[in-house]
Amino acid sequence: MFSIFPIKGYFDQIDGFYCGGLHAGLKPSGANDMGFIYSDSLCEVEAVFTKNKFQAAPLKHYLQYPKDFKTNFVLINSKNANAMTGQEGIDNINKLFVSLNFDMTNPIMSSTGVIGNQLPMEKLIAGANRFDLNAKDGEGLSKAIMTTDAYPKTAMYEVKLDDGSSFKIGAVAKGAGMINPNLATMLCFICTDANVPKQDMKEALQSNIETTFNAISVDGDTSTNDTVLLLSNQKSNAYDKEAFKEVLRLVMHDIAMLMVADGEGAKKAVAFEVKNASTQEDAQKAAKALSNSLLVKTALFGEDPNFGRIASTIGASQIQCCEETLVISYNDVVVFEKGKILFNKEVEAKAGEVLKNDQFKIVCDIGQGKESFTAYGCDLGYKYVEINADYRT
Numbered sequence: 001m002f003s004i005f006p007i008k009g010y011f012d013q014i015d016g017f018y019c020g021g022l023h024a025g026l027k028p029s030g031a032n033d034m035g036f037i038y039s040d041s042l043c044e045v046e047a048v049f050t051k052n053k054f055q056a057a058p059l060k061h062y063l064q065y066p067k068d069f070k071t072n073f074v075l076i077n078s079k080n081a082n083a084m085t086g087q088e089g090i091d092n093i094n095k096l097f098v099s100l101n102f103d104m105t106n107p108i109m110s111s112t113g114v115i116g117n118q119l120p121m122e123k124l125i126a127g128a129n130r131f132d133l134n135a136k137d138g139e140g141l142s143k144a145i146m147t148t149d150a151y152p153k154t155a156m157y158e159v160k161l162d163d164g165s166s167f168k169i170g171a172v173a174k175g176a177g178m179i180n181p182n183l184a185t186m187l188c189f190i191c192t193d194a195n196v197p198k199q200d201m202k203e204a205l206q207s208n209i210e211t212t213f214n215a216i217s218v219d220g221d222t223s224t225n226d227t228v229l230l231l232s233n234q235k236s237n238a239y240d241k242e243a244f245k246e247v248l249r250l251v252m253h254d255i256a257m258l259m260v261a262d263g264e265g266a267k268k269a270v271a272f273e274v275k276n277a278s279t280q281e282d283a284q285k286a287a288k289a290l291s292n293s294l295l296v297k298t299a300l301f302g303e304d305p306n307f308g309r310i311a312s313t314i315g316a317s318q319i320q321c322c323e324e325t326l327v328i329s330y331n332d333v334v335v336f337e338k339g340k341i342l343f344n345k346e347v348e349a350k351a352g353e354v355l356k357n358d359q360f361k362i363v364c365d366i367g368q369g370k371e372s373f374t375a376y377g378c379d380l381g382y383k384y385v386e387i388n389a390d391y392r393t
Contacts, residue, residue, distance in 0.1 A: 002243035004250065007156040010138020011170030011191040016040050016233045019172075020135035021144030024127025026079035026113075026120065034127045035076045035144030037189055042070040042105060043231040046201040048209055050226035057082045057089030058109045058225065064090075065106055068198065073104040074189065074229065075128060076145050078174070079113040080120065083224040092119045099125045102133060110187050110227050112147055112174060138172060145174040145187055155254035157247050159194075165238035167194035171251045175259040186213065188228045188255055193236040196244050204245040205230055210284075212252035216260050217291040217377045228252075260376045261359075268300050268379045271361040274314075275372035282319035283373035286364065289317040291377030300379035305351035307335045307343060314364060325367025330354040338367070 012019050021035035049059050075096070082089045093109045096119070111119075142152030156170035175186030196204075205228065213228060230248075261269040272290040277283035290296055293313045299306045307328045314321055328336040330351040335343045343351075354360050 001162050002240055003160045004243070004247050005158045005160070007158055007168070007170070009156055009170075010142070010154055010172060011156060011168075012136040012138040013156065014168045014170060014191055014193050014233075016193065016235045017191050017231075018133055018135055019141040020132060020137035021140035021142070022127060022130055024077070025123040026077060031146075032140055032144035033078045034124065035141040036128070036131050036133075037074040037076075037141070037191065037231070038131075038133045039072045039191075039231065039233045041233050041235065042072050043233045044196070044198045044201060045069070045071050045108070045232075046198065046205050046230045048205055048213075048228045050223060052224050052226070054084060054224050056111060056115075056225040057085050057093060058111050059227065061090050061093045062108055069106045071106040071108055071231070073107040074110060074231070075107060076110045076141075076187065076189075077113070077119075077124060078111075078145055078147050080111060080117055081113045081115045081223075081225050082109075082111040082117075082119050083115040085116075085118050088118060092121055096121065096124055096128065099129075101129050102131075108229070110189075110225070110229065112145065112187055112225055115224060142172045142174075145172070147174060149174050153255055153258040155251045155258075157250060159238075159240070159243045159247050161238060161240050161243065165236065167192060167236040167238040167244075169194065169244075169247050169251055171255055173255045173259070186226055186228075186259060188213070188252075190228070190230045190248070190251060192230075192232045192244075193234065194232055194244055195234040195237050195239040196232050200241055200244065201230055201232060204248045207245065208249045208252050211374075212249065212256040215288070215291075215373075215375045216256050217288065217375065257376065260378050267358065268355075269359045270300060270377050270379075271359075271374050272377060273361055273363045273372065273374045275363070275365050276369055277366045277371045277373075278320045278369035280371045280373065282366070282368075283371045284375075286314050286317045286319050286321075286366070287373045287375035289313050290362065290364070291375040294380060297377065297380035300355065303352060303355040305330055305335065305343075305348060305355055307351075310362060310364065311336065314366075319366070320368050321366050322368075325365075327363075327365040327367065329363040329365075331360050331363075
């Protein structure tokens with residue numbers, strides 16, 4: 001057995017991990033735009049990347065390493081995605097690492113920002129050479145990786161095992177726009193001192209990704225740089241497979257929910273629970289269709305409990321369904337039940353009150369089987385258009 005406890009703060013509390021951020025000149029505002037993660041011992045590493053066919057140069061650089069490589073250094077920059085930059089983009093990463101005045105083993109780079117520009121090499125080299133690898137500055141790192149984020153995103157837990165041993169796991173991330181159920185415009189860096197085997201890292205990451213980062217949507221777009229990176233320095237010598245998988249799920253779920261809540265201009269974070277579908281594939285397909293629908297998102301923004309948009313989206317997803325078995329609820333307010341419209345003035349008022357909340361659930365009982373899946377999304381309003389209309393400036 002095991003116990004899991006939340007911890008406030010950043011993963012720099014984990015033994016052997018260091019991090020920080022600084023302003024290298026990429027953000028005109030003077031805010032941090034470059035950060036690092038450093039381990040004083042080599043880490044096992046696993047990653048999940050975007051499904052976008054045009055993967056950015058940092059992802060291609062990572063994939064050039066041998067299958068079982070270890071690392072002790074990650075460099076992250078914002079404002080420039082280093083995507084659609086060809087071989088020059090990869091070469092620039094190598095030039096950057098060669099130019100740094102400290103030792104690294106298989107360094108990893110991660111970038112986020114505008115697509116289609118080569119890296120500003122002089123600024124990055126000068127900035128990275130100012131890093132203090134003894135820093136414990138999680139806040140500085142979190143601010144360095146932000147783009148349109150309204151706030152930093154972090155999660156941290158400690159696991160205590162029955163034999164008295166313990167390990168910690170924590171994450172820092174960015175993500176607010178171009179969030180789609182195939183990862184997101186997101187960077188997530190997860191660090192742990194658990195003595196976890198590499199194969200278990202891969203298994204836990206893959207099994208938890210579908211119900212966390214692949215279950216959220218802000219605007220239906222998938223970027224070129226999306227990355228979830230898991231590093232383990234194994235310093236605690238403590239490990240339990242079941243405990244590790246569960247606490248990793250908690251970290252990833254916490255970060256995913258922070259991303260949904262911070263959807264560019266979003267005011268509402270919504271769970272779309274599809275249950276009693278005929279297959280797991282149908283449950284996922286319908287839930288993700290709802291979280292991705294622009295018509296549903298704008299209805300949420302207008303606080304309009306328009307169940308017609310919910311029903312239409314489910315039907316358009318092409319899952320097995322029919323009116324006579326479908327039940328739609330806003331939290332516990334049933335608006336449509338097995339072919340019967342319950343949406344009178346009183347019910348509409350109650351459903352409207354639900355939509356005024358910052359967080360709520362839309363439940364769709366398909367009535368065709370026993371499979372379920374929950375996807376997460378947010379509303380979409382004027383602020384989203386404003387942010388993305390002038391993103392490059």
